[in-house]
Amino acid sequence: MKIQGKMFLWLALFILAIAVLYGLWAKEPVGTSALFMAFGLSIMIGFYLVFTAKRVDTGAGDNKDAEVADDAGELGFFSPHSWQPLVLAGGCAMAFLGVVFGWWLLFISLPVLLAGIFGWTFEYYHGENQNQ
Structure with a gap:
């Protein structure tokens, strides 16, 4: 690094x-x-x-004598299934279409964007994924 x-x-x-x-x-x-x-x-x-x-x-990467296999292993935690990126993508698409069709569409897309951000941030704080 x-x-x-x-x-x-x-x-x-x-x-x-x-x-x-x-x-x-x-x-x-x-x-x-x-x-x-x-x-x-x-x-x-x-x-x-x-x-x-x-x-x-x-x-x-900082060790001159390292092998390629030295970087193998777990890279981190990645969410196995989440619908929130789809919600965010839809909200972003609506917001960018607001530039084409009218700024009023941006106001409709804002709740969708906020719901996607809120859902993605807190998806592991409720339901079956809640940490105990």
Whole structure:
């Protein structure tokens, strides 16, 4: 994780240099703004990875003598069945269609989006999946 963080920080420095050169040369505000936002995003990801690498054990990616099999094992918990992403996808589709057909559709999609977010956040706090 430490190597990936350093890669993102180097990428951020490269994007910053390109953003400054592009801004001075092209004098075009949209592309310059996009490059500065990409710089900010790269800094955020790089800082997170470097900060997290200090608190967790060294992974196989940080060990030069590691084998591919060293990274094998459990990757985490993934929900086996959930309908909430479908609800969120429907709400997002309605919200984006609101831009095409009218902003009133955004107000109809807002309760669907909120129900999907609420349901996905709290799906393991009720029913058969409730932690005891």
